[in-house]
Amino acid sequence: MRRTTAIVLGALSFAVQSTGCVNAxxxxxxxxxxxxxxxxxxxxxxxxxxxxxxxxSVYKDINxxxxxxxxxxxxxxxxxxxxxxKGIAAVKKLTAxxxxxxxxxxxxxxxxLAIKPEIERDNTLxxxxxxxxxxxxxxxxxxxxxxxxxxxxxxxxxxVDFALSRPDVKKVAIxxxxxxxxxxxxxxxIDALKAHGLTPVETVYFERGSTDATSQTLKLRAAKPxxxxxxxxxxxxxxxxxxxxxxxxxxPTIGTQGASIEDTERRIGIPDAVRDLYIFYPLSQTISxxxxxxxxxxxxxxxxxxxxxxxxxxxxGGALAIADVIKRLGPDVTxxxxxxxxxxxxxxxxxxxxxxxxxSPLDHAGIKSGNMIHLVDGVPTIVSKLSTPxx
Amino acid sequence: xxxxxxxxxxxxxxxxALVALGMTILFRATSIVNFGxxxxxxxxxxxxxxxxxxxxxxxxxxxxxxFGLLFLVxxxxxxVLIRPLGSAPFLSFAMMTVAFSFLFKGLTRFxxxxxxxxxxxxxxxxxxxFGSVVLFPQDFLVIAGAGATMTIFFLFFEYTQVGKIVQxxxxxxxGAALVGINVPAFHSAxxxxxxxxxxxxxxxxxxxxxxxxxxxxQMLVHAFAxxxxxxxxxxxxxxxxxxxxxxxxxxxxxxxxxxxVEISAYLVIMLxxxxxxxxxxxxxxxxxx
Numbered sequence: 001m002r003r004t005t006a007i008v009l010g011a012l013s014f015a016v017q018s019t020g021c022v023n024a025x026x027x028x029x030x031x032x033x034x035x036x037x038x039x040x041x042x043x044x045x046x047x048x049x050x051x052x053x054x055x056x057s058v059y060k061d062i063n064x065x066x067x068x069x070x071x072x073x074x075x076x077x078x079x080x081x082x083x084x085x086k087g088i089a090a091v092k093k094l095t096a097x098x099x100x101x102x103x104x105x106x107x108x109x110x111x112x113l114a115i116k117p118e119i120e121r122d123n124t125l126x127x128x129x130x131x132x133x134x135x136x137x138x139x140x141x142x143x144x145x146x147x148x149x150x151x152x153x154x155x156x157x158x159x160v161d162f163a164l165s166r167p168d169v170k171k172v173a174i175x176x177x178x179x180x181x182x183x184x185x186x187x188x189x190i191d192a193l194k195a196h197g198l199t200p201v202e203t204v205y206f207e208r209g210s211t212d213a214t215s216q217t218l219k220l221r222a223a224k225p226x227x228x229x230x231x232x233x234x235x236x237x238x239x240x241x242x243x244x245x246x247x248x249x250x251x252p253t254i255g256t257q258g259a260s261i262e263d264t265e266r267r268i269g270i271p272d273a274v275r276d277l278y279i280f281y282p283l284s285q286t287i288s289x290x291x292x293x294x295x296x297x298x299x300x301x302x303x304x305x306x307x308x309x310x311x312x313x314x315x316x317g318g319a320l321a322i323a324d325v326i327k328r329l330g331p332d333v334t335x336x337x338x339x340x341x342x343x344x345x346x347x348x349x350x351x352x353x354x355x356x357x358x359x360s361p362l363d364h365a366g367i368k369s370g371n372m373i374h375l376v377d378g379v380p381t382i383v384s385k386l387s388t389p390x391x
Numbered sequence: 392x393x394x395x396x397x398x399x400x401x402x403x404x405x406x407x408a409l410v411a412l413g414m415t416i417l418f419r420a421t422s423i424v425n426f427g428x429x430x431x432x433x434x435x436x437x438x439x440x441x442x443x444x445x446x447x448x449x450x451x452x453x454x455x456x457x458f459g460l461l462f463l464v465x466x467x468x469x470x471v472l473i474r475p476l477g478s479a480p481f482l483s484f485a486m487m488t489v490a491f492s493f494l495f496k497g498l499t500r501f502x503x504x505x506x507x508x509x510x511x512x513x514x515x516x517x518x519x520x521f522g523s524v525v526l527f528p529q530d531f532l533v534i535a536g537a538g539a540t541m542t543i544f545f546l547f548f549e550y551t552q553v554g555k556i557v558q559x560x561x562x563x564x565x566g567a568a569l570v571g572i573n574v575p576a577f578h579s580a581x582x583x584x585x586x587x588x589x590x591x592x593x594x595x596x597x598x599x600x601x602x603x604x605x606x607x608x609q610m611l612v613h614a615f616a617x618x619x620x621x622x623x624x625x626x627x628x629x630x631x632x633x634x635x636x637x638x639x640x641x642x643x644x645x646x647x648x649x650x651x652v653e654i655s656a657y658l659v660i661m662l663x664x665x666x667x668x669x670x671x672x673x674x675x676x677x678x679x680x
Contacts, residue, residue, distance in 0.1 A: 042500045043605070047507060178650060204649040209609040211406075211600040214399035215644025215652060218392050235507045235601050242599070246518045246525055247395075267509045267601055 032067075032074035033326065033333060035059065036094030038105035039130060043081035047234065048107040050306055051131040052077060055104060055315035057302045058323065068327050076100060082107070084114030091115045095125060102126035102338065104315070104322055109134030109152075109181045119145055124335045126342065128322055130315045133257065134184040138364040146342055148318035148357050148366040150257060152181070155280050155370065156188035156229075159254045162278065162372050163227040164196055166386040173202040173225035175216055175240060177232060185231040185256060201225050206236055213243040220249055227252045227386070234259040238267040245273035252386055254372070255279040260310040261373050261380050274375060278386065281373035283313055284354050286380045295352060310373075317350040321357055321366075324348065394524050396641040402530045404617075404637020405537035406596040410610050411617035411629035412541055413588030419548075419624050420561045420581035423473070423484050427492035428589060428614060429607025435461050435590025436597040436606060437499055440510050450513060458590050465586025469579045492607075499604040512598040533595045540591050541630050548626060557581065616656035619663045622670025631671060 039052035059073045067073065076098045078090035087106070094100045103125065106112035112132040119127045120142055128146045129137060135153035138145060150158075163172055172193060176182040186203070193199060202223035204216040217240065220228060228244075230237055230253050237259045244253065245268075255264075257280040265274045285291040287308060295316065296308050306312070325341045326333060345366070347356040357366040374383045414428045438460050442453035472491055476483050514528035548554040560567040560577045568574050592610075600606060617636050621628025636659060644652040651658075663670055 042497075046500065205652075206649065207653040209605070210653060211596060211609070212399060212403045212641075214403075215396060215641045216649045218395060218645055219649065222392065235603065238507075238509075238601060239599070246527055248518075248525070263507075267507065269509055269511055 030071045032072040034074045034076060034098060034100040035322070036076050036078070036091075036098060036100035036103040036105065037130065038078040038080045038087060038090040038094070038103070038111075039107050040082040040111075041077075041079035043083065045082035045108055045233075048082075048131065048311060050303075050309060050312045051107050051315045052105075053303045053306055054299060054312040055130060055319040057299045058316055058319035060302045061298050062323055068323060069330055069333075071333070073323075078105075080106070080108065080111050082111060084111050087111035087115050088118060091118050095122060101333070101335065102128065102322070104128045104318060105130045107131040109137065109184060110179065112137050113180060116142070116145070124339075126335055126338050128318050128342075130318060131311070134180060135188065135365065136180075136184060141362060141364050143361075144339055146359055146364050146366065148321050149314060150280070150282050150354075150367045150370045151365045152184040152256075153188045154365070154368050155256050156185045157192050158280055158370050158372070159185075159229050159256070160189055160192035160196070162386055163229065163252070163254050164198075165384075166226075166388065169226040169386065170198070171201040171223070171225045172198060172227050172229060173204075173220050173223050174200045174229045175204050175206055175213075175220060175232065176230075177208055177236070178205045179208065181233075182231050189229055189231070200229075206232060206240060208233060208236060210236060210239065213240045214247075216240070217243040217247050217249060220244070221247055225251055227254060229253075230255045232256075232259070234263060234267070238264055241273045241277065242268050242270065245270060250276065252276045252278060254386075257282050257310075257314070257370065261375060263309060265375065271378070276387075278372050278374045278383070281310065281371040281382060282354055282367070283310060283352060283371070286373065286382060287313070288380065313352050317353040317357060317367075320350040320352065321345060321348055392523070392645060393642075394522070396645045397638055398524050398526065399530075400638030400641035401634055402526070402533050402637070403596075403640070404634040405534050406592050406633075407610075407613045407617045407636050408630045408633025409537045409540060409588060409592040409595070410614040411621070411633045412544060412626065413585045413592070414614050414618060415624060415626055415629040416544065416548075416588065417581055417585040418618075419626075420557055421473075421578050422561065423488070424623075425585065426485060426488040426611070427468075427495065428488075428585065429609075429611030430492045430495040431461060431465065431586040431589030431607075432593050432610050433499065433589075433604060433607035434464060434495055435586075435593035436510065436602045437503065437604075438590065439594055439597070440508055440602045443510065444508070454594060457594075458587055461586045461590035462583040465583035466579045468586070469582035473582070474575060474578070496604050496607070503604060508602040510597045510602050513594070529598055536591065536595045540588065541626075544588075545626055613656050616659045619660045619670055622672040625670065625672035628670055628672030 037052055039049055040046050041049045056075055059075050063072045076094060080087035080090050094103055106129050109132045113136060123144050126144055131149055133149055133152045135151040138147035163169055176186045202220055204219050206213050206216050228251060232240055237255055259279055261279045299312060325338060328341050329337050343359055343361050345359045347358055349356045354370040355367055359366050371382045373380050410432055414425055417425050438457035439453050442448050442456055468491060472487055512529040514532050516528040518525045518527055556572060557577055560572050560574045564574045617632035618629055620635055621632030640652050640655040643655050
């Protein structure tokens, strides 16, 4: 049993322990700690609304167990629709109107990068990223911005290392979106390949909303790669894999954490098309495993109608880290102390994420690696090495 | 590679052509350019998806009801949102179509906004090899379905009396009314038919593109590019424009750069407007937008 299992159980009892410190007077007199959150609840990236709901379920569970040091958490959730303008408006509302203590939000990197100047201006406001992965968010370091999820740098490095885990893989091709999210994976992936003495044998772009990947797939096929890195969102990954299957590109495809392997299989509807698919997996266990059941139960308690997916839990590690730091502050909860404590967070094991989280004044990218997941006999399974494609 | 790019371009271009055809039919009948036509396509996909996947009905039943629903949606849009504008300025019609486009998209997001859904193909099966060309069975259905639909409309407008009456009612509505033609009813029916073509296009392509509320936006741009290339108001032009656009996109992606695939439609619109604004088959014509 992994060490994290114990920590999972510890975290689950976290709120219960807190309850023990509560007395009735504190509960009624202490004002709640307002946490602002923004995420794409509508629009093309609305599938990621469940990231917000996952983090929200943690806060709701803490409240149901008495809060933290006698104080409840009050969540204010805004929709950014993955639109930078709406993201800026959401942050302005959360800070000026709702006057939140901190913000835990942002799934779309383009939105987070757009609001970054706003956050930098108010450098006392703690901002913890919900799920956005662009490495540019936390690098270079901004004093009040923390990224408790695997950055695109970490994802790209893991994808490349995984692709090269099979010694005969020498030719790697890339298919990517050309937006900020795509670029933030692409360059680190090229750099990581370069560090291994390789350059991509082909790089093609496939834009969001596209309906056909024929030209891109044929170019990849002509390059005869040993593996393909797919920096694509879920819908486009499904379209690419379907076309790759159609045109006989039978090499491993390694995807980012933007997609879920279960959903991808369901969307394509052709089991053989996902046979050689591997996806970066940010969680410690598969979501159907016994070890993960407690987290699934917490989520289902508050969002019974929402289907559970990998990305449901991407924001949970950040929520647990925030709760842990607030708890450490005791009764004196100030932004200054929160920022200081976040910088001291070392090897924080949420039990949910694939690796521990650490921040320091010089490094606000908290997660450095992740797992890879693959369907073995139709069952999502965490794997450590790339397999040889079956004929 | 050339043959594969061209054939795949024809597959996806068939759908562009079908969507452009729906817009062209409406334009010919009412002189209105419908900026909400992408949402007819999207609603068609969702109607089939909900009936097939949600209610578990068979494809034939789901398709029949979805087509009927979309026809009704088109008729209702004309009756409730367009007809009351009467002889309003052309811009008012354009803004109304933009407004109901956002309305339909917003409503769909409200109900289905958090997921990208899968619609099973009508024809399942392994890819089929024809020398250097590979096609899914569904690809044949796309070409055949789009081809049959386009042929039916072409025959209707060119060789039937009702088709000619529709065109007459469009070109001289006052004269048509004077000889006893119920022009508003014709307009309603044409809105219904336009919405129906959107549903047909959705049925053909949605199993490949997946179903989500924003799927109509890109399709609208492609349909505009196809109409611009072929010539506004020309049925043959819309078809030729759609097919050409599909092929152009694939050739640009295959031989120039994959970055250019998505801007091909915009490049086509700009080039045609600069070089031959009326399009290949189009004629200068006064329109309401």
